[in-house]
Amino acid sequence: MYTETAMLxxxxxxxxxxxxxxxxxGEILNGLLAPGAxxxxxxxxxxxxxxxxxxxxxxxxxxxxxxVVGRRGRGFEVTDISVDSISELYELRQALEVQAxxxxxxxxxxxxxxxxxxxxxxxPDLLDxxxxxxxxxxxxxxxxxxxxxxxxxxPFLVGALHAVRTHLARIRRLARRNPLRLRxxxxxxxxxxxxxxAGDPLLAGHATHIHLHQSLLSVLAAIDAGxxxxxxxxxxx
Amino acid sequence: MYTETAMLxxxxxxxxxxxxxxxxxGEILNGLLAPGAxxxxxxxxxxxxxxxxxxxxxxxxxxxxxxVVGRRGRGFEVTDISVDSISELYELRQALEVQAxxxxxxxxxxxxxxxxxxxxxxxPDLLDxxxxxxxxxxxxxxxxxxxxxxxxxxPFLVGALHAVRTHLARIRRLARRNPLRLRxxxxxxxxxxxxxxAGDPLLAGHATHIHLHQSLLSVLAAIDAGxxxxxxxxxxx
DNA sequence: CAACCACTCTTTGTATACAGAGACTCTTCG
DNA sequence: CGAAGAGTCTCTGTATACAAAGAGTGGTTG
Numbered sequence: 001m002y003t004e005t006a007m008l009x010x011x012x013x014x015x016x017x018x019x020x021x022x023x024x025x026g027e028i029l030n031g032l033l034a035p036g037a038x039x040x041x042x043x044x045x046x047x048x049x050x051x052x053x054x055x056x057x058x059x060x061x062x063x064x065x066x067x068v069v070g071r072r073g074r075g076f077e078v079t080d081i082s083v084d085s086i087s088e089l090y091e092l093r094q095a096l097e098v099q100a101x102x103x104x105x106x107x108x109x110x111x112x113x114x115x116x117x118x119x120x121x122x123x124p125d126l127l128d129x130x131x132x133x134x135x136x137x138x139x140x141x142x143x144x145x146x147x148x149x150x151x152x153x154x155p156f157l158v159g160a161l162h163a164v165r166t167h168l169a170r171i172r173r174l175a176r177r178n179p180l181r182l183r184x185x186x187x188x189x190x191x192x193x194x195x196x197x198a199g200d201p202l203l204a205g206h207a208t209h210i211h212l213h214q215s216l217l218s219v220l221a222a223i224d225a226g227x228x229x230x231x232x233x234x235x236x237x
Numbered sequence: 238m239y240t241e242t243a244m245l246x247x248x249x250x251x252x253x254x255x256x257x258x259x260x261x262x263g264e265i266l267n268g269l270l271a272p273g274a275x276x277x278x279x280x281x282x283x284x285x286x287x288x289x290x291x292x293x294x295x296x297x298x299x300x301x302x303x304x305v306v307g308r309r310g311r312g313f314e315v316t317d318i319s320v321d322s323i324s325e326l327y328e329l330r331q332a333l334e335v336q337a338x339x340x341x342x343x344x345x346x347x348x349x350x351x352x353x354x355x356x357x358x359x360x361p362d363l364l365d366x367x368x369x370x371x372x373x374x375x376x377x378x379x380x381x382x383x384x385x386x387x388x389x390x391x392p393f394l395v396g397a398l399h400a401v402r403t404h405l406a407r408i409r410r411l412a413r414r415n416p417l418r419l420r421x422x423x424x425x426x427x428x429x430x431x432x433x434x435a436g437d438p439l440l441a442g443h444a445t446h447i448h449l450h451q452s453l454l455s456v457l458a459a460i461d462a463g464x465x466x467x468x469x470x471x472x473x474x
Numbered sequence: 475c476a477a478c479c480a481c482t483c484t485t486t487g488t489a490t491a492c493a494g495a496g497a498c499t500c501t502t503c504g
Numbered sequence: 505c506g507a508a509g510a511g512t513c514t515c516t517g518t519a520t521a522c523a524a525a526g527a528g529t530g531g532t533t534g
Contacts, residue, residue: 016488041516051489053290056516060294064301066396074497075515085393091340092333092393099332156322156329156404159303160397167393253518278486288519293486311527312485 017054021061024048028067028078029169035080039068065166083223086171090216093164097212098205100161104151105196105204112147113197116140120193123186127179134177137186141237144189151196172237175222181214185237188214254291258298261285265304265315266406272317276305302403320460323408327453330401334449335442337398341388342433342441349384350434353377357430360423364416371414374423378474381426388433409474412459418451422474425451 024044027033045055059076062068068076119140126133126140145165149158188211195204215237261281264270282292296313299305305313356377363370363377382402386395425448432441452474 040514042514052516053488053490057294057297057487060297061301064298066393070516088391088393091336091391092397095332095336095394096329099328103328154325154328156303156325156401157332160329160400163397164393277484289486290518290520294517307486 015054016050017057020044020048020050020055020058024058024062025065025067025166028062029166029173031170031173033078035078037078038071038074039076039078041075065163067166067170081167081170081174083220086219086223087216089164089167089171090212090219092160093168094209094212096157096161096164098208100148100152100157101192101196101204101208102201103154103157104148105199105201107153108151108196108199110197112150113193116144116147117190117193117197119143120186120190123189124183127182127186134182137182138237141189144193148196171219175219175226178218178222181218182237185211185215252291253287254294257281257285257287257292257295261295261299262302262304262403265299266403266410268407268410270315272315274315275311276313276315278312302400304403304407318404318407318411320457323456323460324453326401326404326408327449329397330405331446331449333394333398333401335445337385337389337394338429338433338441338445339438340391340394341385342436342438344390345388345433345436347434349387350430353381353384354427354430354434356380357423357427360426361420364419364423371419374419375474378426381430385433408456412456412463415455415459418455419474421451422448 024033024039033039039059041052041055041059044059045052048055059068063070063076067079069079070076123137123140126137129136145161149161152158188207191207192204192211195201195207261270261276270276276296278289278292278296281296282289285292296305300307300313304316306316307313360374360377363374366373382398386398389395425444428444429441429448432438432444
């Protein structure tokens with residue numbers, strides 16, 4: 001997710017519409033543009049430093065992504081995230097990720113998953129190392145997702161997964177990390193990886209099912225706690 | 238699918254970009270714009286009768302839909318449909334429709350499905366009535382899809398399903414109808430409907446799985462036959 | 475004769491100017 | 505005092521003009 005463009009530093013010549021899209025998308029995802037925030041074309045165009053034409057193209061893409069909705073006569077607005085929508089998103093996510101795990105188990109080249117297995121075995125140590133360790137753990141999860149995507153070899157499925165992950169990124173911001181949950185999630189990931197290495201699609205699917213079930217429970221609990229108390233909560237994965 | 242806007246004749250005030258989008262989308266879906274066809278902005282804008290600005294917006298949406306891809310310095314082009322991509326699409330479709338069937342079985346209001354059950358019982362008769370009967374059968378399938386969508390009550394999942402159905406519409410054009418397959422499909426649909434009425438998510442999911450398996454087999458066989466002989470084949474659903 | 479370079483031409487990408495639709499406000503009337 | 509209506513004003517939707525990037529072509533040179 002973070003590797004979108006920054007991995008290689010070749011953002012030298014970039015279309016204005018692309019710049020506007022990435023900036024707005026990033027700001028929505030990291031919460032700088034909060035749900036419900038109004039997007040005025042001229043205002044945003046001036047802020048980003050492009051004209052209205054490319055900005056409109058960027059907004060159109062954001063609408064297609066489901067991050068923005070048009071309000072009838074009064075501009076656009078960042079979509080909001082309800083608790084209901086989280087459960088709904090997870091219903092879609094589960095369908096997609098379970099299928100992806102199954103296919104990955106069927107088609108995988110074992111090599112990258114063996115590497116990932118070793119890496120995930122060190123996850124508990126990583127999670128003892130504070131924020132940098134947590135960050136490196138999240139990088140590991142990204143790598144796992146990438147490995148699954150590559151093994152699945154299905155542009156339609158991978159595309160749908162990407163769309164889901166876009167919304168997930170916003171949800172993760174609603175709640176803080178819970179070290180206990182992260183440790184448990186690492187174990188669940190290991191189970192998925194092992195199933196993929198073993199070439200066992202049924203097991204991979206079920207392990208993914210369980211993982212997402214726990215993940216959703218954790219997210220919902222974190223949000224409940226977050227809205228009850230002020231701001232000391234938990235997140236999934 | 239056909240009911241998008243034409244059902245009620247209120248296409249009086251329509252934005253130019255929306256007109257361009259619907260026209261291009263329709264022409265791609267019904268094959269008038271064949272895979273590989275080049276889309277030049279000025280050319281298409283003049284043909285449709287809008288300026289380049291709304292046309293670009295329309296093309297952007299088509300790209301998001303996966304119906305069009307940009308070629309670096311040489312305009313845009315309608316995406317093509319390979320046999321591989323059909324199987325890939327069905328892998329995604331299966332994940333989504335199985336999940337949708339399960340959720341529909343869990344949440345359904347039985348009433349519309351009881352009506353659909355009666356209607357599908359008459360499907361064999363319908364399929365004896367030639368093209369108009371076949372057409373009415375396809376309308377039935379649309380109504381079933383709509384009923385499932387409504388029962389699922391999940392915008393994310395339904396949205397993903399819509400995207401898949403867009404591509405399916407193109408695939409259906411690749412092969413002719415096979416009356417035998419249609420009759421069998423009607424039986425499979427009945428099974429799905431019964432499972433939803435019974436509120437049995439597991440059964441609904443499995444019935445959907447089987448239906449899509451058969452559907453894919455039929456489509457692939459139809460395309461094989463169609464490319465072997467000249468043009469007398471079969472299609473699914 | 476082939477390969478490379480420069481030029482032109484096509485086509486996209488961007489900016490800006492204009493028009494129209496909808497919302498808000500202020501006023502007026504009941 | 506409230507509600508309705510007209511006017512204004514803001515913001516989107518569209519068109520067009522301009523700029524720049526890439527591809528194709530022709531010529532020239534080794």
